[in-house]
Amino acid sequence: MAIGIKISLNEGLYQRDPQETPLGQKIIKHSILLIDELGFEAFNFKKLAKRMKSTEASVYRYFENKHMLLLYLVSWYWEWVSYLIDIHTMNIDDPKRCLKIIIENFVYASKENPSIEYVNENILHKIIIAEGNKVYHTKSVDKENQEGFFTNYKKLVQKVSDVIVKICSDFPYPHALASNLFEMANNQIYFAQHMPRLTDVVVEDDNFDEVEKMLEYFAFSLLCK
Amino acid sequence: MAIGIKISLNEGLYQRDPQETPLGQKIIKHSILLIDELGFEAFNFKKLAKRMKSTEASVYRYFENKHMLLLYLVSWYWEWVSYLIDIHTMNIDDPKRCLKIIIENFVYASKENPSIEYVNENILHKIIIAEGNKVYHTKSVDKENQEGFFTNYKKLVQKVSDVIVKICSDFPYPHALASNLFEMANNQIYFAQHMPRLTDVVVEDDNFDEVEKMLEYFAFSLLCK
DNA sequence: TTCGAATGATAGTAAAACTATTACAGGTGA
DNA sequence: TCACCTGTAATAGTTTTACTATCATTCGAA
Numbered sequence: 001m002a003i004g005i006k007i008s009l010n011e012g013l014y015q016r017d018p019q020e021t022p023l024g025q026k027i028i029k030h031s032i033l034l035i036d037e038l039g040f041e042a043f044n045f046k047k048l049a050k051r052m053k054s055t056e057a058s059v060y061r062y063f064e065n066k067h068m069l070l071l072y073l074v075s076w077y078w079e080w081v082s083y084l085i086d087i088h089t090m091n092i093d094d095p096k097r098c099l100k101i102i103i104e105n106f107v108y109a110s111k112e113n114p115s116i117e118y119v120n121e122n123i124l125h126k127i128i129i130a131e132g133n134k135v136y137h138t139k140s141v142d143k144e145n146q147e148g149f150f151t152n153y154k155k156l157v158q159k160v161s162d163v164i165v166k167i168c169s170d171f172p173y174p175h176a177l178a179s180n181l182f183e184m185a186n187n188q189i190y191f192a193q194h195m196p197r198l199t200d201v202v203v204e205d206d207n208f209d210e211v212e213k214m215l216e217y218f219a220f221s222l223l224c225k
Numbered sequence: 226m227a228i229g230i231k232i233s234l235n236e237g238l239y240q241r242d243p244q245e246t247p248l249g250q251k252i253i254k255h256s257i258l259l260i261d262e263l264g265f266e267a268f269n270f271k272k273l274a275k276r277m278k279s280t281e282a283s284v285y286r287y288f289e290n291k292h293m294l295l296l297y298l299v300s301w302y303w304e305w306v307s308y309l310i311d312i313h314t315m316n317i318d319d320p321k322r323c324l325k326i327i328i329e330n331f332v333y334a335s336k337e338n339p340s341i342e343y344v345n346e347n348i349l350h351k352i353i354i355a356e357g358n359k360v361y362h363t364k365s366v367d368k369e370n371q372e373g374f375f376t377n378y379k380k381l382v383q384k385v386s387d388v389i390v391k392i393c394s395d396f397p398y399p400h401a402l403a404s405n406l407f408e409m410a411n412n413q414i415y416f417a418q419h420m421p422r423l424t425d426v427v428v429e430d431d432n433f434d435e436v437e438k439m440l441e442y443f444a445f446s447l448l449c450k
Numbered sequence: 451t452t453c454g455a456a457t458g459a460t461a462g463t464a465a466a467a468c469t470a471t472t473a474c475a476g477g478t479g480a
Numbered sequence: 481t482c483a484c485c486t487g488t489a490a491t492a493g494t495t496t497t498a499c500t501a502t503c504a505t506t507c508g509a510a
Contacts, residue, residue: 054488058487136419173439176424198378218398
């Protein structure tokens with residue numbers, strides 16, 4: 001895919017747009033690597049600064065705190081998946097085919113590469129699976145939701161919901177199915193990797209084919225009765 | 226229901242069994258209230274000690290840290306839901322009826338009361354919805370999983386899976402459906418409350434009927450094709 | 451009555467999560 | 481060329497968190 005696309009995100013997410021400067025891009029790049037390594041709880045700006053050979057204060061000029069940085073990364077991912085869905089379904093009329101592509105992109109958002117040199121989509125995907133839902137499980141959800149910090153997720157869900165309605169116009173829960181497919185994709189991959197008794201699929205390394213197959217089974221069982 | 230049941234949990238979860246002493250029970254009681262009030266991130270043992278008029282050091286004698294305390298509460302909930310399912314399906318042969326009861330208990334685990342005086346099941350349920358999956362989204366999942374800290378969840382999922390297989394013996398993903406029904410119940414309630422665009426159901430106050438109906442629709446669409 | 455376990459009181463440490471101040475380097479516009 | 485403005489660095493400080501350690505007290509069991 002083309003180098004140089006710019007993901008557009010809510011300006012409230014950052015203090016200064018990290019996509020605009022070399023230092024900002026370095027912050028994105030190394031935070032993805034370091035959060036993956038340490039986990040979000042052990043990750044902090046001091047360690048990040050040390051790793052990227054800058055200072056804590058400089059990182060704070062780009063992001064208010066580590067929660068906002070994670071929210072930025074997750075929003076970036078939501079937008080990235082939206083973008084992938086758009087380009088892959090562009091010329092496809094059959095909504096069932098579209099939904100299959102959507103599911104493929106939920107499960108394999110990282111297969112495309114390299115796209116933007118300072119974002120390792122593969123590792124970002126791991127972060128989404130492991131830490132993604134922490135961004136909205138906070139006491140400040142409602143305030144942040146009002147400020148539009150979750151718009152990218154909602155737009156993604158709306159896009160998928162539209163396809164669902166095209167497949168089955170009287171399906172009563174298109175948004176719930178859309179959000180559940182996204183959450184379920186991440187959850188079941190995580191379960192397969194860490195608590196296999198909670199699922200029936202097996203994943204090894206980066207092969208999520210069974211998860212993809214299962215999501216298709218769930219979706220089309222519901223929509224094509 | 227009967228006063229005096231004792232929920233049995235992995236001994237590794239705590240330093241000293243909180244169910245055994247008045248102070249332990251006070252810790253459980255007030256931590257449920259305070260986590261609900263502050264959210265898990267802002268909650269800490271200092272604030273808890275102050276609230277319950279004890280000391281930080283005393284709390285540390287029962288739980289290694291706040292993560293283990295949350296894990297204890299969540300395990301308690303998993304076991305509690307298991308227990309509710311058991312007593313409500315005890316004399317019921319029809320597995321479809323059983324699954325309906327399971328879904329009802331996923332959504333309304335709190336309707337029973339009062340059961341154990343130091344646990345407010347209603348507020349605990351709110352905590353599960355808002356913070357529940359933080360207990361296994363950590364860098365220490367694998368280690369904690371090996372020590373059996375998630376056994377209660379797995380047992381619950383296995384129980385539901387057994388019922389699913391009874392309904393439809395050739396359903397290929399019984400464990401995934403079981404864990405997804407549980408996760409989806411909590412997620413969709415949370416979405417309805419905080420990001421309604423991500424779902425189609427409406428909940429107000431403690432009325433989760435629409436969520437219950439939706440889960441039944443999903444489950445039985447998949448199982449009774 | 452005395453022993454010991456449970457709790458309380460107090461204090462202290464190390465790290466995390468910021469904030470503030472000053473300095474400097476490189477390009478810009480007058 | 482000089483004043484200046486922006487981005488980054490260096491340094492140092494504050495408050496809060498997450499513990500740990502020590503010793504005193506209390507209260508029931510032996």
